[in-house]
Amino acid sequence: MDQPLPQLDRLFDYRIPEDLVGRVRPGCRVRVRFGRRKLSGHVIDLKRTSDFEGKLLWISDLVSPEPVLTGEVARLARAVADRYAGTLADVLRLAVPERRGRVEGEPRGEPRPVEAPAEAHWNRYIAGEAFLRALRARKAPKAVWNALPGEDWPARLAEAAAACAAEGRGAVLVVPDQADLDRLDAALAARLGPDRHVTLSAQLGPTKRYRAFLKAARGTVRVVAGTRAAAFAPVERLGLVAIWDDGDASHVDRHAPYPHAREVLLTRAGLADSACLVAGHARTPQAQLLVDAEWAIPITASRKEIRAAVPRIVPVGDDSDVARDPSGGTARLPTVAWEAAKAALDRDRPVLVQVPRRGYVPAVSCQRCRTRAVCPECSGPLRLTGAMRAPVCGWCGAAAGDYRCRECGSGRVRARVIGAERTAEELARAFGGVEVAESTGPERLDRSPPGRAVVVATPGVEPRAPEGYGAVLLLDAWALLTRADLTASEEALRRWMNAVALARPDGTAVVVADGGLAVVQALMRWDPAWFAARELAERSELGFPPAVRMAALSGPNGAPEKLAADLPADLGVEALGPIPVDECSERLLLRVRRRDGPALAGALARANAERAGAKADPVRVQVDPREIA
Known part of the structure; x- marks a missing residue:
C-alpha cells in the first residue's frame, strides 16, 4: 500500500468483490480501505484462503487491470527494501512510475526480432569475446569491464544487449545521466533497429515515461536503457543487467531508502540468475571486491592495446x-x-x-592572513562572481562591499579556488x-x-x-x-x-x-584495477566500506544514539560518533562485519518501526552511505 509508515511494512489480505473476480490480477493497481482512509496499492498475489483470523475488508476499487508490477520486480523491491532498511512502499515508488490512464488504452505491440551482433569489437579485451558468446549461449556470466580511452562504450553495451535480445531474453542498461543515455539510445537504435528498445528517465516526462514503461511490462520491447530508476524496469526473461560508470554519485537515489543502482542490479542479477556487467573507464573498490570474491571476471585490455589507445x-x-x-x-x-x-x-x-x-572564484580568503572570508551577515562563505565585483555570500546572496577580515581587519581578498x-x-x-x-x-x-x-x-x-x-x-x-x-x-x-x-x-x-x-x-x-585493489586493501585494513558494512543514523540530538541502543548486542555493532550536524541534530555511524550487514539492516528496520509506532523522534537511516565523513 502507498503508505510510508515502517511499522506497517508488510502485506495485507483483502477480499475480492464478485464483480472484480477475473479482473484483479497480480501486479495491478487497486484502492483499499485502511483505517479511515482509502489507499492505493498493488496486488502481489492471489490466494484462495487467508491466514488472517479477523474480518477481511473488500477491495474498494480497481484502479487499473494493467499488471504494472511483475513478480520478479516485486521480489527485487522487497530485497532492496530489506538491504537498505527501508520499506517496500518506498522502493515501489521508485520502481513503478505514476499512472497515465490514456496510455494504457493504446494498442499493444509485438516484440520485433533482433540480429545477433558480431564479436569483433570485443576482441580488444581479454575475456571480451567469451563474455559475448556466453550471452548468446543463454548463460549468466558476471564481469567487470574497464574500457579503453576512445572506446565507443555505448556501442559495446548495445552489442551485449543485442546478444541477449537475439535469443529472446531481455536486458537492462543503466547510465549516470541524460547525456550518457542519449548516446546509449542512439547506439541501441543503430544496433537493434527501430522500436526494439525504450529509454526510461525523469526527463521524458510522466506520459512518455509511462508509455515506455508499459512497452517493457507488456513485452513489446526486450531492452530498456535509462538512469538509476531503470534498474527496476519490468523486463521479461531478463538475461543481462549492466551499469556504466558505477562510481558516479548520480547512481545513488536521493529518496528513501537511498539505494545505489549498482547494488540494485547486483541483487537483481542474483534473483533472476541473469548476466551482469559493471563497466567504466575506472574501477571502484566495490567492483574490485566482486573480482576478488570471484563473483565476477575482469574484462581488461592487454598492455599492448593500452599503449596504443592511451x-x-x-x-x-x-x-x-x-x-x-x-x-x-x-x-x-x-x-x-x-x-x-x-x-x-x-x-x-x-x-x-x-x-x-x-x-568565477567559488571561495576567497583574506589576502593578508589567509583566513577564509565569510559573510558579515550570516557567516556564509564569500565568493567572487566576476572581475572588479564585490564579494557575494554563497548562502544569503548579500554583497559584502565593505568586507573586513575578522582576524586582521584587512579588506582585501585572494582566491582560494578558481x-x-x-x-x-x-x-x-x-x-x-x-x-x-x-x-x-x-x-x-x-x-x-x-x-x-x-x-x-x-x-x-x-x-x-x-x-x-x-x-x-x-x-x-x-x-x-x-x-x-x-x-x-x-x-x-x-x-x-x-x-x-x-x-x-x-x-x-x-x-x-x-x-x-x-x-x-x-x-x-592506465591501471584502474591496480588502484582499486590497493584502495580495497587499505580499507580492509582500516575497517571501511566496502570491506565492512556501515549505516549512518541522522536525527535530533540523542535520537540516533537511542535507536542504536535498541539494536541486539550480539550483532557486534561498533558506533562511531555521534558528530554534530548543526545545533539541533547529529549523525552516528554504525559499523559491522560485512557478513552481518543483512542482520544490521533488519535490526535497524525493526528498531525504526518501533520508534515510529511509539511516535518517537524520527531518525533517517542510510545503509552504505556514499559519504561517511
Missing part, C-alpha cells in the same frame, strides 16, 4: 617540476601544460581543460584568437567547437570532440585529492580517466599533481 600522460607538480618551471611554480597553468595546449592548437585540434569547480568561468577568462587571454567555451552543469555542451578551440569543463560534463582532443589539462588536482572524504582519491581518478578517455591516442594529457602519488601513477599507467 595518450601520453605527464604529471606536473612535484618539487623538481616546480624548480624547472620558468614561473617558479606560481603560474596556475604550468609551462608543460601550456606547451601541450599550444601544440594541439597549432595542429587545429581542440583542448580540454578540466577544473573541479564552476563559477572556478571554470575565471579559468576560461584566463585562457582567453593566454591564447589570443582562440575560441574558449565553457561546459558546466547548468550549461553543458554536447560537443566541442571544431578545430582550434579550448573547452573549460567541470567533471562529468566534458563534451566529446569529433576526433578526440589534442590535449587534456587536469588543473587544481589538489582540490579533488584533499577533500575530507573516504572516496577522494577514487573519485579523482575516475574523473581524470573519464576526461583523458576523450583524448586522441597521439594526444597529451597533463595532470597538475605530484607524479609520485599512487592515484597519479594509476592514471599514468
